[in-house]
Amino acid sequence: AQKVTQAQTEISVVEKEDVTLDCVYETRDTTYYLFWYKQPPSGELVFLIRRNSFDEQNEISGRYSWNFQKSTSSFNFTITASQVVDSAVYFCALSEAGGQGAQKLVFGQGTRLTINP
Amino acid sequence: DADVTQTPRNRITKTGKRIMLECSQTKGHDRMYWYRQDPGLGLRLIYYSFDVKDINKGEISDGYSVSRQAQAKFSLSLESAIPNQTALYFCATSDPGRVSGYTFGSGTRLTVV
Numbered sequence: 001a002q003k004v005t006q007a008q009t010e011i012s013v014v015e016k017e018d019v020t021l022d023c024v025y026e027t028r029d030t031t032y033y034l035f036w037y038k039q040p041p042s043g044e045l046v047f048l049i050r051r052n053s054f055d056e057q058n059e060i061s062g063r064y065s066w067n068f069q070k071s072t073s074s075f076n077f078t079i080t081a082s083q084v085v086d087s088a089v090y091f092c093a094l095s096e097a098g099g100q101g102a103q104k105l106v107f108g109q110g111t112r113l114t115i116n117p
Numbered sequence: 118d119a120d121v122t123q124t125p126r127n128r129i130t131k132t133g134k135r136i137m138l139e140c141s142q143t144k145g146h147d148r149m150y151w152y153r154q155d156p157g158l159g160l161r162l163i164y165y166s167f168d169v170k171d172i173n174k175g176e177i178s179d180g181y182s183v184s185r186q187a188q189a190k191f192s193l194s195l196e197s198a199i200p201n202q203t204a205l206y207f208c209a210t211s212d213p214g215r216v217s218g219y220t221f222g223s224g225t226r227l228t229v230v
Contacts, residue, residue, distance in 0.1 A: 009157065043223070043224050044224065045207065045221040045224075047217040047219070095218070097213075103148065103213060104162050104175065105152075105162070105209075107159035107160040108159050109157055109159045110159050
């Protein structure tokens, strides 16, 4: 069965600090997708990134970066120079790849990130 | 208009009442899902559907039923609501060809008193 673990329930940092959110996953699939979503206080889910299991290259998007390591089954998310607007709950998720499957998303428990001014 | 619309946005209902949460999409996607979010548990899958003739149970389907009235509509029902069904409910569609993969509705906050 697939499983995603976000061991950090809550993180609180001061603005401009760097912060890393951890994500560890379990799957028997050889091809899969990994996701990160942001849930601001308004409640909607905001897509941040999807990573295919074949692509282990790290990705950077502005202040956001992601480190995917299949050897440790981890897909960690780093925010550089954090800002108050980054305060949110962040979810890591996993789904099977392939066009014919159910592609059910399995979510981690979420990490509540608070950026203090 | 939103790609995935959920109604109502908020609902308070009494224990034992039947309630329906509705979801409609304009994406033209075949796959639709209902998830439930509880604090500290993330989102968990209740039901999913590939098309109007294909309905599948998810991780936590007990106490829920669904109806896929058309490709664009996927409703979730609580036949007899109970307080531990108080949660934030999300409907979603998916398209494997899109980078983002999934489109989520804005959520329905349900409180059972």
